[in-house]
Amino acid sequence: MKKNAFSYPAMLDLDNRKCVIIGGGKVAVRKALTLIEAGAALTVVTPKADPQLLALAKTGLxxxxxxxxxEADLQDAFITVAATGDFALNRQIAVAAPCLCNVVTEPALGNFSVxxxxxxxxxxxxxxxxGMPALTRVLARDLKEYYGEDFAAFNDFLQELRLELKTTASTPEERTAxxxxxxxxSIIDLLHAGQVDQVKETITDAANRFRLESQNRTR
Incomplete structure (x- = not known):
């Protein structure tokens, strides 16, 4: 089986970073929406633009x-997306791009995939x-259902508690432990069983013991 060339997962901070899409069709719209959501400073270059791109431009997004x-359009770009319907032009963009480049018609020509x-x-x-989009869609739906609203709420709860514990007299190593x-x-199993309140109570009790132990160590 051929190895997937895109084998290094990463999460990117695109806030106010220059990103460029070359192309103006439906694929360009999809790419634009995700880049806008990520906070990119987005420029779209195309002779003919989809009405949705025109609307997004009017709102300043x-x-x-x-x-x-x-080629000057790629200067200082952090990400370039070659999203034209012209295979030859997309190849030219891929060769010229001095940055991360996604090629929608021939992904292997780029250096990252989404x-x-x-x-x-x-x-x-x-x-x-x-390279199996049908399976990807099925698995994505399964993930959404398996890790539902209870997990989202629990994650928010943990983030707040994490910030609180940072104020205790403890070291990063102690908090990691x-x-x-x-x-x-067992905590995850309880969440899947819908026992959110029990899980929060268990975590809160453990956090209170950690605070007390931290205080005792500093006396």
Whole structure:
């Protein structure tokens, strides 16, 4: 079986980073929406733009350049997406791009791909099957259902508690050990069983003991 060339998963911070899409069709719209959601400073270059791109440009969510592409469009870009319907042009963009480049017509020509994303509150799962989109869709739906609203709410609860515990007289190593001891498979099993209140009570009790132990160590 051929190895997937895109084998290094990563989460990128695109806030206010320059991202460029070359192309103006439905695929460009899909790419634009995800980049906008990620906070990118987005420019779309295309002679003919989909009405949705025109609407996004009017609201200021992206900058639209209705003209032919030039290599200068890629200057200082953090991400480039070659999303034209012209295979030859997309190849030219891939060769010229001095940055991360996604090629929609021939992904292997680029240096990164975008996996499927399943979002539930602050939880984000990414999923790639290496080229089986039908299976990806099925697995994505399964993930969304398996890690439902209870997990999203529990994650929010943990984030707040984590910030509180950072104010205790404890070291990062001690807090890491606490979380590893507290967040066990049994906790996850209880969440799947819908026992959210019981789980929160268990975690809160453990956190209170940790605070007390931290205070006692400093006396």
């Amino acid at each position: 992206l900058q639209l350049e209705q003209r032919a592409y030039t 996996p499927a994303a399943v979002r539930n509150g602050a939880l984000t799962f990414t999923l790639s099957t290496g 606490f979380w590893r001891q507290t967040l066990t498979q």
